[in-house]
Amino acid sequence: MAKIDVEHLNFYYGSKPALSDISVTVQDRQITALIGPSGCGKSTFLRCLNRMNETIPGTRMEGRVLLDGQDIYAPDTDVVDLRRRVGMVFQRPNPFPQSIFDNVAFGPLVLGMHRKENLADIVERSLRGAVLWDEVKDDLRQDALSLSLGQQQRLCIARAIAVEPGVILMDEPCSALDPIATLQVEELMKRLKENYCIVIVTHNMQQAARVSDWTGFFWLGELVEFDDTQVIFTRPGQELTEDYITGRAG
Amino acid sequence: MTRETFERELQRLQDEALVLGSMVENALTESVEVLKRRDMAGSRRLIAHDHLINEKRFAIENDALVLIATQQPMAGDLRTIAAVLDITHELERIGDYAKGIAKINLMIGEEPLVKPLVDIPRMAEKARDMLHRALEAFVEQDVALARAIPAEDDEVDDLYNQVYRELITYVLADPSTIEQANYLLWAAHNLERAADRVTNVCERVIFTVTGEMVEMDQEDSGVESPAHG
Numbered sequence: 001m002a003k004i005d006v007e008h009l010n011f012y013y014g015s016k017p018a019l020s021d022i023s024v025t026v027q028d029r030q031i032t033a034l035i036g037p038s039g040c041g042k043s044t045f046l047r048c049l050n051r052m053n054e055t056i057p058g059t060r061m062e063g064r065v066l067l068d069g070q071d072i073y074a075p076d077t078d079v080v081d082l083r084r085r086v087g088m089v090f091q092r093p094n095p096f097p098q099s100i101f102d103n104v105a106f107g108p109l110v111l112g113m114h115r116k117e118n119l120a121d122i123v124e125r126s127l128r129g130a131v132l133w134d135e136v137k138d139d140l141r142q143d144a145l146s147l148s149l150g151q152q153q154r155l156c157i158a159r160a161i162a163v164e165p166g167v168i169l170m171d172e173p174c175s176a177l178d179p180i181a182t183l184q185v186e187e188l189m190k191r192l193k194e195n196y197c198i199v200i201v202t203h204n205m206q207q208a209a210r211v212s213d214w215t216g217f218f219w220l221g222e223l224v225e226f227d228d229t230q231v232i233f234t235r236p237g238q239e240l241t242e243d244y245i246t247g248r249a250g
Numbered sequence: 251m252t253r254e255t256f257e258r259e260l261q262r263l264q265d266e267a268l269v270l271g272s273m274v275e276n277a278l279t280e281s282v283e284v285l286k287r288r289d290m291a292g293s294r295r296l297i298a299h300d301h302l303i304n305e306k307r308f309a310i311e312n313d314a315l316v317l318i319a320t321q322q323p324m325a326g327d328l329r330t331i332a333a334v335l336d337i338t339h340e341l342e343r344i345g346d347y348a349k350g351i352a353k354i355n356l357m358i359g360e361e362p363l364v365k366p367l368v369d370i371p372r373m374a375e376k377a378r379d380m381l382h383r384a385l386e387a388f389v390e391q392d393v394a395l396a397r398a399i400p401a402e403d404d405e406v407d408d409l410y411n412q413v414y415r416e417l418i419t420y421v422l423a424d425p426s427t428i429e430q431a432n433y434l435l436w437a438a439h440n441l442e443r444a445a446d447r448v449t450n451v452c453e454r455v456i457f458t459v460t461g462e463m464v465e466m467d468q469e470d471s472g473v474e475s476p477a478h479g
Binding site: 205206209233234235236241242245246247248 | 253256322323324325326327328329460461462
C-alpha cells in the first residue's frame, strides 16, 4: 500500500537545482533505501518528506508530496503534526543531555499524549520497540549520553516511535556505529517495518541490499532507477546503476 | 577505473575457468582417442589426470568465494562469479564423462573392437567444438553465440541414435558382441551428456550478460545408461 506519493518534485538551493522531476511511490510497512554518491540529492529528497528543508534559507520546492493522500505542502498543513507523523533519525545519535526516560518522554509530553496513556507505559513500549528496554530498564534515570553510540541511536529511534509516527526517515543512521551496533540497528529496522514505513539514506550499499525492500538510485539530482532491491542489486535496468553499485562510477 | 584490483581478480578467475575448460576439452578428445587406439596405458593416465581437473575446479571455487566475501560484488560482477562457479561445475562433470570413457576402455580390455569407431569420435569432436565455443561466448559475453550453440546438440543426439542403431544391428547379428556393444553405448551416452552440459554453460552465459534465466534445454534423447566417471 502506498504511504507516500511524490509527484514531479523539483528542489533548488537558491538557483541551483538539487532535485529534478522526482516521482516515486513509497510503500507502507516496507523499507525503502536511497543510494547514490555524495551530493546526488538523496538526503535533500529525504528532508522533503517532512519539510525539514524549509529550515534552510533560500530553498525552493515544486511538485507535490502526498502522505496518506494528503499534500504535506498544502497551506493548511500543521508542520508540527507532520513531523510527529514523519519522524527522523540522524547520522550521529543526538539524544538530549537528559535521562533515558526523559529523552523518550519528551515528544509524548509536548504532544500531550500522557493525558491519554501513562507516560511510563509509553516509554516502556517505545524502548521495547527499539529493542533497548532490556539493556536500560534497570536505570531509566541514567544519563542518555552514558550509553554506547549504538544504544544512543536506538534511543533516538525509541524517541522517534514514542510519538507514534507512520513514517520513520533515517539519514545514514549507522554511519557512526561499529559493525555490531550497525547490525543491531538493521535488525531493529526489519522489526519496525511491520508497523512503520521506513525510508533510509545510506552510503553503504551492502546495508541497502541487506535491509531494504525497495531501492532508489540518485545521481546528480535525478532518480535514475527505483525498483525492488533484489532487482537493483542483481540485474539493474540502467547501466548507470550497474556502474555505481559495482563501484565503477561515482 | 575505480576497482582495478577487483577487475584483475575477476579477470583472473575467468582465465582460470578457461584453463580448466581446455583441460576438459583435451580430456574429452583424448578419452575417445585412447578408446580408438585401444591404449590401456593412455586410459590409465587419463583416469589419473582427472584429479587435476577436480583440484583446478576446487581452486577456482575457492577463489570465487574469497572474491565474494572480500569484495562484495554486485549485479553483473556477481552474476559473472556465479556463472564461473556453475560453469566450472559443468566442466568438472564433463571431465568425469571423459574419465568414464577411459574406464570403459579398460573394461573392454585388449579385445579388438567389433567395429571401427566413426560416429563416437565425431560425437567427441562435436561436443568439444560446442564446449570450446560456449567458453568463447562466456569470455566474449556473446549472447547470440550462447543462444545458437544449444541447437547443435541435435547433431550429437542424432549421432548418438545412429551409434545406438548400429550397435543393435551388430548385437542382433552376433549376440556375443553384446557386452562390448553395451560398453560402447555407454561411451556414446557420456558424450551425449557432455554436449547437454554445454547447453547449461550457454544458459549461464546468457544469465551473466542479461540477468535472465533461460532454459535452452533440448529434449533429452537416447537410452539412459549408468557409465559416468
